Amino acid sequence: MSDQELTPLARLRRALDQRVAAGDRTIVLDQQLLSDDKPTTAVESPSLVPASQVGMAIPVEADFASLTEHNEAICNCLKCPLGKTRTKFVYGVGKPTARAMFIGEAPGADEDRLGEPFVGRAGQLLDKILAAMQLDRTQVYIANILKCRPPGNRDPLPEEMNECFPYLREQIRLIKPELLVGLGRIAGQALLQTKTPLGKLRGRWHEYEGIPLLVTYHPAALLRFPEYKKETWKDMQLVMARLGVSR
Ligand code: URA
Ligand code: URA
Numbered sequence: 001m002s003d004q005e006l007t008p009l010a011r012l013r014r015a016l017d018q019r020v021a022a023g024d025r026t027i028v029l030d031q032q033l034l035s036d037d038k039p040t041t042a043v044e045s046p047s048l049v050p051a052s053q054v055g056m057a058i059p060v061e062a063d064f065a066s067l068t069e070h071n072e073a074i075c076n077c078l079k080c081p082l083g084k085t086r087t088k089f090v091y092g093v094g095k096p097t098a099r100a101m102f103i104g105e106a107p108g109a110d111e112d113r114l115g116e117p118f119v120g121r122a123g124q125l126l127d128k129i130l131a132a133m134q135l136d137r138t139q140v141y142i143a144n145i146l147k148c149r150p151p152g153n154r155d156p157l158p159e160e161m162n163e164c165f166p167y168l169r170e171q172i173r174l175i176k177p178e179l180l181v182g183l184g185r186i187a188g189q190a191l192l193q194t195k196t197p198l199g200k201l202r203g204r205w206h207e208y209e210g211i212p213l214l215v216t217y218h219p220a221a222l223l224r225f226p227e228y229k230k231e232t233w234k235d236m237q238l239v240m241a242r243l244g245v246s247r
Pocket of ligand 2: 104105106107108111116117118119120122123144220
């Protein structure tokens with residue numbers, strides 16, 4: 001949608017969202033933001049006008065109305081250095097009202113190129129797992145802890161996860177899934193705020209903010225260690241039982 005088609009309020013909202021995505025924590029309401037005829041389009045440096053001169057500072061941990069709106073607001077994020085090296089921002093894919101949400105670690109090379117999570121080799125295995133569960137990627141929702149690819153597929157850094165995690169949390173708030181599946185150690189440990197090894201996290205239900213969470217092996221790990229598939233399948237049966245899916 002072009003800025004011209006937006007109502008003044010929607011235009012203000014978009015301008016604020018862009019500043020939030022650029023990393024601003026406090027935004028001063030100034031003439032530039034409020035201007036009707038001069039849409040704020042890009043990420044600009046925060047206004048230096050003192051709040052006392054123009055009125056209020058707006059708290060920016062906003063609740064969005066939809067996944068699409070949220071994605072649009074954050075897709076130019078530069079909060080951490082991965083924003084400079086990414087090809088595409090990988091927001092997430094699936095059904096906005098999914099009952100189950102699968103959460104991985106971070107985009108890899110294929111995801112970075114295509115802008116969709118789990119589309120490489122690990123993703124193809126995830127599709128097979130979903131098929132075995134009588135599901136597919138249009139019925140569930142798939143996202144990652146990080147929305148941008150760490151160069152060379154290194155592990156996400158704690159600062160990157162801290163900056164990015166609020167995005168996932170807002171996705172979960174909008175989707176309201178009945179359950180979460182954490183794929184791999186990084187996702188499981190980030191969601192549970194623990195350092196417990198994956199082998200001790202998997203196989204039973206946990207909770208993330210009141211939502212049942214199961215943690216299992218990452219599909220990429222299953223490609224390297226096929227012997228973990230059996231336990232992964234046990235984990236997925238716990239998920240199916242909770243969803244009331246049988247096969
Ligand atoms: N069935 C669905 O339609 N969606 C889910 O997320 C899980 C089961
Ligand atoms: N691995 C992940 O954790 N996420 C992806 O999207 C792809 C590979």
